[in-house]
Amino acid sequence: MHEMSITQGVVEICESTAAGRRVLSVVLEIGELSNVIPEAVEFCFEACTKDSGLEGARLTIERIPGRGLCRECAEEFAVKAYYGSCPSCGGYHVDIISGEELRVKELEVE
Amino acid sequence: MCTTCGCGPAEHHHHDHDHGHDHKHEHDHSHHDDHTHEHDHGNEHRHHHKVDTTAKSITVETDILAKNNRLAAGNRTLFTSKGVFVLNLVSSPGSGKTTILERTLRDLNGTFAFAVIEGDQQTDNDAMRIAATGVPVKQVNTGAGCHLDAHMVCHAVENFDMDNLDILLIENVGNLVCPASFDLGENHKVVVLSVTEGEDKPLKYPSMFHNADVMLLNKVDLLPHIDFDAEKCKAFARRVNPDILIFDVSSKTGEGMNAWYEWLGAGARKSR
Ligand SMILES: Nc1nc2c(ncn2[C@@H]2O[C@H](COP(=O)(O)OP(=O)(O)OP(=O)(O)O)[C@@H](O)[C@H]2O)c(=O)[nH]1
Ligand SMILES: [Mg+2]
Ligand SMILES: [Zn+2]
Ligand SMILES: [Zn+2]
Ligand SMILES: [Zn+2]
Ligand SMILES: [Zn+2]
Numbered sequence: 494m495h496e497m498s499i500t501q502g503v504v505e506i507c508e509s510t511a512a513g514r515r516v517l518s519v520v521l522e523i524g525e526l527s528n529v530i531p532e533a534v535e536f537c538f539e540a541c542t543k544d545s546g547l548e549g550a551r552l553t554i555e556r557i558p559g560r561g562l563c564r565e566c567a568e569e570f571a572v573k574a575y576y577g578s579c580p581s582c583g584g585y586h587v588d589i590i591s592g593e594e595l596r597v598k599e600l601e602v603e
Numbered sequence: 604m605c606t607t608c609g610c611g612p613a614e615h616h617h618h619d620h621d622h623g624h625d626h627k628h629e630h631d632h633s634h635h636d637d638h639t640h641e642h643d644h645g646n647e648h649r650h651h652h653k654v655d656t657t658a659k660s661i662t663v664e665t666d667i668l669a670k671n672n673r674l675a676a677g678n679r680t681l682f683t684s685k686g687v688f689v690l691n692l693v694s695s696p697g698s699g700k701t702t703i704l705e706r707t708l709r710d711l712n713g714t715f716a717f718a719v720i721e722g723d724q725q726t727d728n729d730a731m732r733i734a735a736t737g738v739p740v741k742q743v744n745t746g747a748g749c750h751l752d753a754h755m756v757c758h759a760v761e762n763f764d765m766d767n768l769d770i771l772l773i774e775n776v777g778n779l780v781c782p783a784s785f786d787l788g789e790n791h792k793v794v795v796l797s798v799t800e801g802e803d804k805p806l807k808y809p810s811m812f813h814n815a816d817v818m819l820l821n822k823v824d825l826l827p828h829i830d831f832d833a834e835k836c837k838a839f840a841r842r843v844n845p846d847i848l849i850f851d852v853s854s855k856t857g858e859g860m861n862a863w864y865e866w867l868g869a870g871a872r873k874s875r
Pocket of ligand 4: 564568579581584
């Protein structure tokens, strides 16, 4: 499961940022088009943080909705999936401008 | 050679994704400079530090894939400096990646110097098939991991003579989901789809088709025997990725392979 390596990445980033201090809470930003399932990250988080400086830390996941920009007519609109067409001109040349994020936003340390 | 990851060539493999097992953190209660710790909570050894007035918020804003991306950028720099053309082949299990590689290597070996990295969760069956063509191959077993990452590739290429290589072909783990998110440092992702899989695969797994530059529609020798609307499938792929280049091939009969070879050869000559 891919969320396992993602969550492992979260732990690494938090540990290096915390530099030995205990991490009390973590806020992640996960885009709706990122292929990462938040519930699966929550599940992995517990396993991945066991015996680490993050054990027991509170996890908050913020979703970032998908937004697209049409190359043909420059319309900006909400995107639920990659194959969505432009609501204004019907074209499929859409650049994704948000929703692919996978970030550690902030954390709280002791 | 693996300069970006910091671990030496012989260092063996604490890959992040099999996490948990090789994850040694001394539990030192991390009581650092800013507060002294008295064990005044009786026998119960708990560290919850009631009213923690020292709690501090830190803005991080770091991409979780940043480490993989950094290692991939390191791979890409190496490949560019050595003039090697690198492809990352992705597909669902059984679409014919290894068969395509075998045929390509048999037909083009001699014209170009190849090497192959085989990613599978277990077994070295695919590496044995490649080795039979006489091309250098390195099997990477990901265990529980469902994709190759840049770090694995960074070490796998230590097995090849990069100075005398034209084309590196990487067969990723059969999986249409996560290999899309993990850059390996390749020039292009090539997605293989076989005609036995159903024409709506590009819509069901859009990220993979969105991120690939080339699609090989494989097993076209079976088209007369099955209900598969190839044009519809290609239209779906172009909907997800209007710029995708599509080759119809059969790695069994060799049909359509020449167009693929021409594209491959052009890429290799450009990378030199
Ligand atoms: N009819 C037909 N069969 C093919 C073709 N290409 C591959 N096959 C068959 O499809 C099956 C799977 O092929 P592989 O090359 O092992 O597929 P793969 O994508 O490497 O599979 P994994 O590595 O397990 O994900 C084998 O039985 C092949 O003989 C083709 O063009 N036509
Ligand atoms: Mg294979
Ligand atoms: Zn994976
Ligand atoms: Zn438009
Ligand atoms: Zn390394
Ligand atoms: Zn390694």
